[in-house]
Amino acid sequence: MVYVVYVLQKLFGYSREKATRLMMQVHNEGKAAVSEGQREKAEADVARLHGFGLWATMEHPG
Amino acid sequence: VTANFERHSDGVRFTLGDAEWKLLLELPAQLHELYHDSEDEAYNRIFPRAYLDPTEENAELQWLEFVHPSLVQQRLDALGLVVSTLEQASGAGRGLKAVDLDEDSVAALLGVLNDARLILGNRLGINEDSEIASTVDPGAQAAYNWLSYLEGDLLETLLG
Numbered sequence: 001m002v003y004v005v006y007v008l009q010k011l012f013g014y015s016r017e018k019a020t021r022l023m024m025q026v027h028n029e030g031k032a033a034v035s036e037g038q039r040e041k042a043e044a045d046v047a048r049l050h051g052f053g054l055w056a057t058m059e060h061p062g
Numbered sequence: 063v064t065a066n067f068e069r070h071s072d073g074v075r076f077t078l079g080d081a082e083w084k085l086l087l088e089l090p091a092q093l094h095e096l097y098h099d100s101e102d103e104a105y106n107r108i109f110p111r112a113y114l115d116p117t118e119e120n121a122e123l124q125w126l127e128f129v130h131p132s133l134v135q136q137r138l139d140a141l142g143l144v145v146s147t148l149e150q151a152s153g154a155g156r157g158l159k160a161v162d163l164d165e166d167s168v169a170a171l172l173g174v175l176n177d178a179r180l181i182l183g184n185r186l187g188i189n190e191d192s193e194i195a196s197t198v199d200p201g202a203q204a205a206y207n208w209l210s211y212l213e214g215d216l217l218e219t220l221l222g
Contacts, residue, residue, distance in 0.1 A: 002217045003176055016221075046112050047129050051136050053176045055107070057114045 001027065007052045008034060011045075036061070066212060067219040074168055074219055076151075077160040085208075087148055089178050090141045096181060097137050104184040108177055109133060137177070140170035147171070172216055179209040 001023055008019035012035060025032035034056070035045040042058045049056035068075045078086065096102055100109075109130060113122045147167040154160035163171060182205055187196030195203055 002214060002221070003172075006217050006221060043112065043125070043129065047133065050110065050112070050133055051173075053108065053173065053180055055110050056112075057110070058112055058118075059115060 004054065007049070007054055011048050011052070033061075065219075066215045069219055069222075070162075072162065073165065074163045074216075075160055076163050076171070077154055077158050078151075080157050080159060082208075083148070083151060083159050085205075087145075089174060090145050093174065093177055093181070094138070094141055097134055097141075104181040107180050107184050108137070137173070140173045143167055143170040144174045168216070168220070172213065172220075175209055175213040175216065179206060179213060182206040182209065 004023040004026065005016065005019045008014050008022055009016060012019075014022070022032045022034050034049070035042070037045070039058075046056045046058055066077055068077070096104060096108070099105055111122055112125045112129070113119075143166060147161060147163060147170070151159040151161035182202055185197065186199060186202055186206060188194070188206065195206075
């Protein structure tokens with residue numbers, strides 16, 4: 001769990017608090033929107049998360 | 063008790079007992095094999111789909127063609143760096159070996175520890191939903207606990 005917090009802080013520059021909140025959301029709800037953007041940015045972010053072994057996918061908001 | 067990871071001016075000093083070094087040095091070869099075995103169940107955990115929406119199958123195929131190879135290469139590069147770094151470890155007395163890690167080798171080692179932990183977790187039935195093993199395999203469970211401990215210790219050093 002600390003690993004997820006560490007990766008979110010490192011990749012997105014999130015504060016410890018924000019990264020922890022997102023990690024807890026994943027833990028409790030099964031998923032969390034950790035980043036948003038157009039397809040190209042989303043793909044780049046998913047690739048970076050996969051590079052760290054995090055199980056990230058893309059979906060349309062709504 | 064000697065800490066496994068200690069921060070110093072240029073990076074992180076990593077210290078481990080001789081027997082544990084031997085275990086750690088077995089990981090890269092095992093991971094190397096898995097990174098090339100798309101039939102292994104754990105492969106899909108290390109290289110998951112990017113799109114879950116079935117109407118995005120085309121985008122997923124493009125991902126497999128254009129992005130996936132670079133993700134595999136990143137993993138292989140990290141393995142190479144971890145091996146060459148660990149091979150530089152030297153005796154630190156009392157049956158211990160130590161090596162200094164720079165930023166790149168810290169990142170590579172963290173990735174290797176985490177991938178190995180994910181793969182063992184997959185074998186044991188431990189995942190995001192359940193931290194209780196569904197398969198009884200004391201050896202794998204001990205290895206999983208050890209990797210979790212090392213990873214936690216490294217993260218504590220990095221975040222602390």
